[in-house]
Amino acid sequence: MKYLAEIDIMPQKEILDPQGKAVKLGLHNLNMDTIDNVRIGKHIRLEVEADSEAQARETVDAACRQLLANLIMEEYSITLKTA
Amino acid sequence: MKYLAEIDIMPQKEILDPQGKAVKLGLHNLNMDTIDNVRIGKHIRLEVEADSEAQARETVDAACRQLLANLIMEEYSITLKTA
Known part of the structure; x- marks a missing residue:
């Protein structure tokens, strides 16, 4: 899905x-x-193929931690919906 | 408000x-x-002082059109809540 x-x-x-x-x-x-x-950050929109919403969230969370966000200086929030 | x-x-x-x-x-x-x-854009968070939600939305919309977004290449969406 x-x-x-x-x-x-x-x-x-x-x-x-x-x-x-x-x-x-x-x-x-x-x-x-x-x-x-005023505070300025990034907005990233992407599609994930996953069996369940939990699995999709896990993938996106790993992407944020490993590449997208710099956790020393930034924080991230994720919203998921079915495409 | x-x-x-x-x-x-x-x-x-x-x-x-x-x-x-x-x-x-x-x-x-x-x-x-x-x-x-994957598509990457900007996320901007700001506070507006206004009498009503409609007035606040008008101010933020003007800010987007006049400074924040380049309407030739970008599109924007606004979510408002009371702070």
Whole structure:
């Protein structure tokens, strides 16, 4: 069965995010000064072929740990649905 | 009222994603060959101060159109919740 995984990889709360700071300044310069606390990360969408949702989640989790996320500085969350 | 916006910015379906292709190859080299169709985009999390959810969505939508997304090559989706 085919599953669609949506992965968010964000800098950990304790880590400064200079890119987010710069974007916040840019938005304020466009007069959108109601926006605050901008943080920027990656969004990854992929398909997994697996027998069950648990197996699919295990594969995607291994992919995050081994390649996609840098666990020293980033945290990830996974959402799975059937494709 | 404070709203938390989660924004996904992804390359449009018609656009090649060489970064996603490279990551797919990397995952296959790690023996995760059940994974396919990897696409990589940005995830942005921000807070908006607004009177209503509609107003918050309007602000975030304007931010996407004017600064965050390149609408020629990317598409965006917004999820809002109260912070």
